[in-house]
Amino acid sequence: MGIAQAIKELKNELPSTVKLVAVSKFHPSELIKEAYDAGQRIFGESRPQELYKKVNELPSDIEWHFIGHLQTNKLKLVLPYVSLIHSVDSKRLLYEISRYAESHALCVRALLEVHIATEQTKQGFSSDELFELLDGISQQPLPGVKVCGLMGMASFVDDRAQIRGEFETLASLFSKVREKYGDCLADFSELSMGMSEDYPIAVECGSTMVRIGTRIFGARNY
Numbered sequence: 001m002g003i004a005q006a007i008k009e010l011k012n013e014l015p016s017t018v019k020l021v022a023v024s025k026f027h028p029s030e031l032i033k034e035a036y037d038a039g040q041r042i043f044g045e046s047r048p049q050e051l052y053k054k055v056n057e058l059p060s061d062i063e064w065h066f067i068g069h070l071q072t073n074k075l076k077l078v079l080p081y082v083s084l085i086h087s088v089d090s091k092r093l094l095y096e097i098s099r100y101a102e103s104h105a106l107c108v109r110a111l112l113e114v115h116i117a118t119e120q121t122k123q124g125f126s127s128d129e130l131f132e133l134l135d136g137i138s139q140q141p142l143p144g145v146k147v148c149g150l151m152g153m154a155s156f157v158d159d160r161a162q163i164r165g166e167f168e169t170l171a172s173l174f175s176k177v178r179e180k181y182g183d184c185l186a187d188f189s190e191l192s193m194g195m196s197e198d199y200p201i202a203v204e205c206g207s208t209m210v211r212i213g214t215r216i217f218g219a220r221n222y
């Protein structure tokens, strides 16, 4: 199936409340342009250098999202160019982003990544760490960052029930955070979950944003 066709099918399939992030990491700009010409405007990248290169090669009305692990020494390649960071996975990173943003007159929108999978290799906050962090920033808001929601990745397993359980855990954390901190986190509205293999389950569990690569662009050549 071609890129344009895949995008068309996904747009038909996804509820209108769910945003499609086309994950273009490791794919060349020509393929991104193909998706762009098919009407796609939100693209997700996971490596700072690669993002920076593509930003300069592609149309300026693309909305770039950063979805990978971000090191604090790479902020300048990412923060000025993205409209959302999905993958804030430590308190230190969040505070460094705010510091950079404030000193460069930016306001960075960010999601906090929560560890819901059984795999230890995946990043993210535990629920205790998440609430501790939110307690901190609700008392002393970060000037450079808008915390806009949560992101999570389910385990890479065939067991659909396990995947559903992990997405439900994340969705329930999301509503708890909204209840508890809704007044001070005015922009907290996005729940980023679901990839090529598991997005239908994620959507059923309340995802507002799916991050889909392989289903659109085919396999990645690392």
Ligand SMILES: *Cc1c(COP(=O)(O)O)cnc(C)c1O
Pocket: 023, 025, 046, 067, 068, 153, 195, 196, 197, 211, 212, 213, 214, 215
């Ligand atoms: C690569 C990646 C995706 C897309 O994965 P596919 O299985 O190709 O859809 C989504 N989210 C994150 C965080 C990723 O790193």
